[in-house]
Amino acid sequence: MKKILALTLALALLLCAWPAALAEEEPTTITWIITQDLATNGSWTTEHLPELLKKYGFNVEFEVIPMGTHDGTDWDNVFNTYIASGGAPADIIQTGALNTNAVDAGWFCEISEEMIQTYMPQYYQAALDIYEYMPAYFKDLRDGTVYCLCSWNMFGPCRHTMVYRQDWLDQLGMSVPTTIEEFEAFLRACRTTDFNGDGEFNEYGYTSGTNSPFCGFNEVFGAYGAQPLVWMNKDGQIVRGEMTEGARQALETLARWYAEDLIPKGVNTTETRRDGFNQGIRGSYGQGDGYAPALVQGGQNYEEFYAAQPDGEMVVAPCFKGPNGESGTIEWGAKKYVTCFGSHLADDPEKLQLCMEMLECIATNEELFVAAMLGEQGVHWDFVEEGATSGATTFLGDYTDYNYRLDTVGVREMSESAFCTVWVPQVYEKYLDPKAVEYASYETGYFDVIGNGVTFDEQIEYTTDLDNLTKEVFMDIITGEQPITYYDEYVETWKANGGQIMTDAAQEIFDNYFAN
Amino acid sequence: MVQSSRNIGVRGRAKRLLRACVKHHNLLLMMLPALATFLIFRYGAMFGLAMAFVDYKAKIGQSFLQNVMGSEWVGLKYFEQFLTSLNGTQVLRNTLLISLYKIVFCFPAPILLAIMLNELQSIRFKKVVQTVTYLPHFISWVVLAGILRMVLSPDYGVSVAIANLFGTTPVNFIGNKSYFRGLLVVTEIWREVGWNSIIYLAALTGIDPGLYEAAIIDGAGRFKRIIHVTIPCLVPTIVIMLILRTGTIMDAGFDQVYNMYNNSVRSVAEIIDTYIYEKGIIDTQYSYTTAIGLFKSVIGLGMVLLTDRIAKSLGQQGVA
Missing domain, CATH: 1.10.3720.10 (MetI-like)
Known part of the structure; x- marks a missing residue:
């Protein structure tokens, strides 16, 4: 009897001590460098996600390396300074694209597709399903070494479109322009109508802005089958959009519009597309601002517009078509951000495996995904439709404020997360706004066939000078400082000053990774 | 004899300098941070100019000096x-x-x-x-x-x-x-x-x-x-x-x-x-x-x- 009692007591003690021993086990600290500082130490996700992860067997804690502010430019400066100084990276490093300088500095741990397939099977399969060339973005395109995982935009590679003032169109008795001729008629009508009644006739139907991505006027270039500063595939030949005949035709049209006062004089200095639209003096916008999720109720652009123009009405529509039926605006393409692992993990394969499996778990487990992407339901966010269990989501109360949300919760929006750096459609599709998905389907768009942000040595050496040249020449032609014939001279200058070298290198990369 | 008087002259100047330093030590101490800042950030930083003559490649875990010395010399x-x-x-x-x-x-x-x-x-x-x-x-x-x-x-x-x-x-x-x-x-x-x-x-x-x-x-x-x-x-x-x-x-x-x-x-x-x-x-x-x-x-x-x-x-x- 005594023996049985002693055995029972020993077993009870063991059972009591076992969870205590587990709880006392030191968590593994995972350090992060997160793009745009989407979360910081002390934010809700940094604290709570590790707690949730414990339920799934991950005993970890997070430490975020501060990179400055939520502003992208500042982030790049800090990141580049780290590289130059030989500073130490984190365990997990999230950036816009694989940074070749960081690769050369020995920042990243080499991984393999087999490792991704083994430790992150659902993510790997989803990546292949989304875009057949996605594994190319896992690699340093200079030598094919695999360094990273990559995410994609949940709304697809093309998710930008045009936005018009529906009430202006109604007042003019016009429908949404579907061709460039109809669009020009809209611009002309806008110049002779005083929509806001201030007697100044300062309304324009369309503008570009100094904050435009690339060269601006992307929908006009798109109507002629060109996208400047973007690598395009023309029947297997890689060419920069600014070197195509379509770019020349678009410039001719834009120069004529400028001369006829159909677009504002300050396109090169003071124009900001969305501000003008929200102020009620511009009739449409596109380019980077026509981002589908921002155009639905609860989206930033939608809410800003109706707050500024409560009597106005906006409508989202496909881009107008050019003479050959082409249309579209600038797109960021299939790849979104990349996730790399610090080079020190090469000596710690267990931790590398832990990191990869943890990312797979966050991507594929709905509870973790939602916490990492949106925060806590009912506190930080909720579905737009009351009582819904899927569909559009919105942030609540103070958390609607972008910077406040990033500081306190550590989340930005669907498709932009600090700790959920990759994802799978089986989980995220449930949380997409169907209206935004519809808007994102309007365009097949134009995106860089090599990959947005993807760099190679020749591009790093020449692109800044050449892009600056392009932007200046294009603006000179549009504003009438130079005749359209100047374009031919520019093409020669571009090619002779590194453009041809850059194009040849881009062709080689395309042939190696994206052609077959 | 000449040598000896020269030595006395040098020693005399050194003594005077030392006495001046002791007498004005407060002022010298006040000057020290500025002097250190100047030496570190104006003269010390000049070593960085060596980057102009090499193909500078930063390597993780290496000091700036090691990075510069380890980069390929490219001259002008x-x-x-x-x-x-x-x-x-x-x-x-x-x-x-x-x-x-x-x-x-x-x-x-x-x-x-x-x-x-x-x-x-x-x-x-x-x-x-x-x-x-x-x-x-x-x-x-x-x-x-x-x-x-x-x-x-x-x-x-x-x-x-x-x-x-x-x-x-x-x-x-x-x-x-x-x-x-x-x-x-x-x-x-x-x-x-x-x-x-x-x-x-x-x-x-x-x-x-x-x-x-x-x-x-x-x-x-x-x-x-x-x-x-x-x-x-x-x-x-x-x-x-x-x-x-x-x-x-x-x-x-x-x-x-x-x-x-x-x-x-x-x-x-x-x-x-x-x-x-x-x-x-x-x-x-x-x-x-x-x-x-x-x-x-x-x-x-x-x-x-x-x-x-x-x-x-x-x-x-x-x-x-």
């Missing part, structure tokens, strides 16, 4: 690349031209203001003018550039109202190559004229009143007193300031240009500093931009020595 490659690049001669020309315009137009402005203020009889009015002209100096170029964009917008700025008043078409000052450098000069004068006049006002207070009294007795009017007393007394200060300003001829004003320029005026506005920022910090071409920075510094040093020599040959006091 990056200097040559800069001078033969698409933008090299353009940014060099822009830097020199903008700087030259500023020396020609901005440098005399505070001298004129100081002289005019010196001639004012009403102390209250003088103080008001001084305060008003100093104020823009305390507003950053980020803010000033934003204000200028709004004011000079060809679509809705104040310039539109002015153009309408005169029945002309608004001019896009910020986006026009012909006007942009002029705009830089005018805005620089507006921002700095008051602040830069302080040193000349201080110099004016040091002029012996007896000189003015003598000039009055000789029948000199106000204008003659300025020409024959005020300006000659200001010349040493002006020369020193000019030498120092010439030494920074390759600094055409990063903050101002970076915040005001745009794609339309880049070919007349891009200066060495903005180019270094783009190629160095954004494009991470560290060796290339270090070479450009070194090139810029050498030209600056050459200009200081040249101006100093000219000043001395004209009988003025130099800086070296």
